Amino acid sequence: MGVSRTRLTNRRALVVNHLRSLQKGGLHDLNETHLSDPSRRRSEAEEIMRIGVIPESAEERQALEAGMVPTPLFETQLAFTLAQVVMVGAQLGVFDALADERATAAQVAERCGTHPEATGKLLLALAGAGYVQGDGESYELTTLARTWLVRESPHCITDKLLFQFHEWDLMAGSADYVRTGRPAEVHEHMSDQQWGLYQRGMRAMAAAPAQEAAQLIPVPADARTLLDIGGSHGYYSVALCRRHPGLRAVVLDLPEALQHAAPLLAAEKMGDRVTHREGDVLNDDLGTDAYDIVLMVSVAHHFSADENHALAQRAARALRPGGVFVVVEPFRVDPAGDISQFGALTEFYFGLTSSAGTWSHGEIAEWQRQAGLAPAAPTTLANAGFGIQSAAKPVHRTRS
Numbered sequence: 075m076g077v078s079r080t081r082l083t084n085r086r087a088l089v090v091n092h093l094r095s096l097q098k099g100g101l102h103d104l105n106e107t108h109l110s111d112p113s114r115r116r117s118e119a120e121e122i123m124r125i126g127v128i129p130e131s132a133e134e135r136q137a138l139e140a141g142m143v144p145t146p147l148f149e150t151q152l153a154f155t156l157a158q159v160v161m162v163g164a165q166l167g168v169f170d171a172l173a174d175e176r177a178t179a180a181q182v183a184e185r186c187g188t189h190p191e192a193t194g195k196l197l198l199a200l201a202g203a204g205y206v207q208g209d210g211e212s213y214e215l216t217t218l219a220r221t222w223l224v225r226e227s228p229h230c231i232t233d234k235l236l237f238q239f240h241e242w243d244l245m246a247g248s249a250d251y252v253r254t255g256r257p258a259e260v261h262e263h264m265s266d267q268q269w270g271l272y273q274r275g276m277r278a279m280a281a282a283p284a285q286e287a288a289q290l291i292p293v294p295a296d297a298r299t300l301l302d303i304g305g306s307h308g309y310y311s312v313a314l315c316r317r318h319p320g321l322r323a324v325v326l327d328l329p330e331a332l333q334h335a336a337p338l339l340a341a342e343k344m345g346d347r348v349t350h351r352e353g354d355v356l357n358d359d360l361g362t363d364a365y366d367i368v369l370m371v372s373v374a375h376h377f378s379a380d381e382n383h384a385l386a387q388r389a390a391r392a393l394r395p396g397g398v399f400v401v402v403e404p405f406r407v408d409p410a411g412d413i414s415q416f417g418a419l420t421e422f423y424f425g426l427t428s429s430a431g432t433w434s435h436g437e438i439a440e441w442q443r444q445a446g447l448a449p450a451a452p453t454t455l456a457n458a459g460f461g462i463q464s465a466a467k468p469v470h471r472t473r474s
């Protein structure tokens with residue numbers, strides 16, 4: 075019996091393709107396949123990524139179906155142990171220590187400066203969880219770890235796992251939050267070091283979805299200007315500007331964020347095509363008829379319904395006629411109207427951390443509609459439960 079990372083049914087072929095394309099060095103194959111087959115996209119929208127208890131034998135399956143398995147134990151004790159061993163493996167450099175060659179526990183301990191016996195237990199736990207595999211003497215990385223947890227991989231999310239130690243502490247305040255309704259308000263209480271971890275973590279998470287979003291976002295013909303609200307590292311803007319050579323982007327974020335996001339954007343070498351602007355989107359003037367695209371990725375869940383409603387009005391004003399307001403978010407309910415595990419758990423997480431929560435695509439579309447925009451049908455990203463809700467500013471034609 076184990077805790078699954080995902081329910082793989084008709085996603086399996088995609089994931090296998092994805093890993094093959096990663097091995098070839100890019101996401102191109104996955105994304106082109108994903109985008110060019112609408113039936114596949116529909117079926118994916120119906121499939122929801124989730125974690126849960128998966129039986130590993132016929133007897134375990136029967137026990138699970140008969141309700142004899144203490145699921146809450148697996149989803150707590152085993153889940154938090156799994157989370158800690160993977161995070162600690164990343165924090166201590168265990169995956170990087172195995173990147174070039176297989177090694178014994180003693181060799182890994184020497185490379186990481188850790189205790190040999192305890193490192194052996196960690197490696198055994200990681201083997202049980204599918205991150206490394208051993209032959210009784212030494213260990214090597216699995217494709218899973220090599221893809222996501224090795225610094226030299228373009229898809230490395232180690233920086234996000236490092237930020238998760240802060241998120242772990244925030245989650246420990248869950249009972250207080252439910253008792254009092256008082257959230258942690260992360261953006262107001264982070265140390266400078268935590269801001270650095272946050273921004274690098276967001277950049278690590280953006281690698282694959284930014285490229286996919288850049289293909290799905292409806293960029294108006296001849297679009298020249300993009301405002302990326304809460305854009306941090308700017309990688310979504312970078313991906314869009316690389317795809318649309320005539321486009322330039324301004325990435326707006328809080329000063330505390332930009333101090334750490336600046337080197338991340340500089341590394342993309344986009345020069346003055348993608349620039350940072352310090353500010354607070356809830357209070358700053360966004361301009362009038364100034365942009366062809368206003369983009370907001372993973373920001374709406376930090377704001378209340380009233381704040382999002384007002385922001386949509388200002389985004390609409392900032393758009394030129396024909397421009398689009400694009401919101402990318404983890405949808406609380408999927409487009410079929412079902413509550414997903416991912417959407418529901420992130421709703422709680424963002425309530426605890428930011429006093430807001432996740433939104434349905436219908437709620438986002440309503441803010442857009444009330445701002446005078448014409449919402450399009452939502453699109454789902456293959457990556458991690460996110461969706462795109464975009465809306466266009468009407469072009470008013472003068473009568474002849």
Ligand SMILES: C[S@@+](CC[C@H](N)C(=O)[O-])C[C@H]1O[C@@H](n2cnc3c(N)ncnc32)[C@H](O)[C@@H]1O
Pocket residue numbers: 261276277280303304305306307326327328331353354355356370371372373376
């Ligand atoms: C979850 S991160 C998303 C970053 C990026 N858009 C991405 O998807 O990777 C949210 C970002 O919104 C920024 N943010 C939060 N409140 C803001 C505000 N009032 N004005 C501008 N940016 C804000 C945060 O600093 C942070 O960089």
